[in-house]
Amino acid sequence: MMDIAEVARRSGLKPSTLRYYEKIGLIHSPSRKGLRRQYFPSVLNKLNIISLGRMAGLSLIEISMMFDANDELSIDRTLLIQKTTEIDAQIKQLQAIRNSLFHVATCPQTSHLECPSFQKMMSAVKRDLS
Structure with a gap:
């Protein structure tokens, strides 16, 4: 598990962005260590996909629809x-x-x-x- 500071450092995103993505359901923090959110390392792949989508001009809603109920990538070609x-x-x-x-x-x-x-x-x- 990685805490929010590590995810922010490795992804290049601000912790506030990560909290916002979590608030709107794009990413999930399965646990906390004290007050710090903890994430699985696989969140970095999802954050890279989100960043690619943003660079392509996709909205966060459009990006969120590219993941199925199991949080697997399901691209709308x-x-x-x-x-x-x-x-x-x-x-x-x-x-x-x-x-x-x-x-x-x-x-x-x-x-x-x-x-x-x-x-x-x-x-x-x-x-x-x-």
Whole structure:
């Protein structure tokens, strides 16, 4: 068994995060030693899976649904495919933003307002805001 301080140190998560995860049922502390929560070493694997899910943009509720009643991993592949589609869209959007910023930074026009490419970007922004 590992106490909460050891789990926090080895996982890189704050003890408050571990307590919150326990409060919402993502992880479980089977016992206490004094006032300190104790965890099985296998909690580190679950915390790694939770961290991966968070990095992928999954909510804690979505992550919790990836574990069955026995706390075994049961991945929702359809949800992951949906998330990859969302990430692809974000990548395209970020690439467009990066390209626009680079163009603005390197535009040879004296005034950006005279640049046809800059005007095109501004028109695109107006459409997106409408």
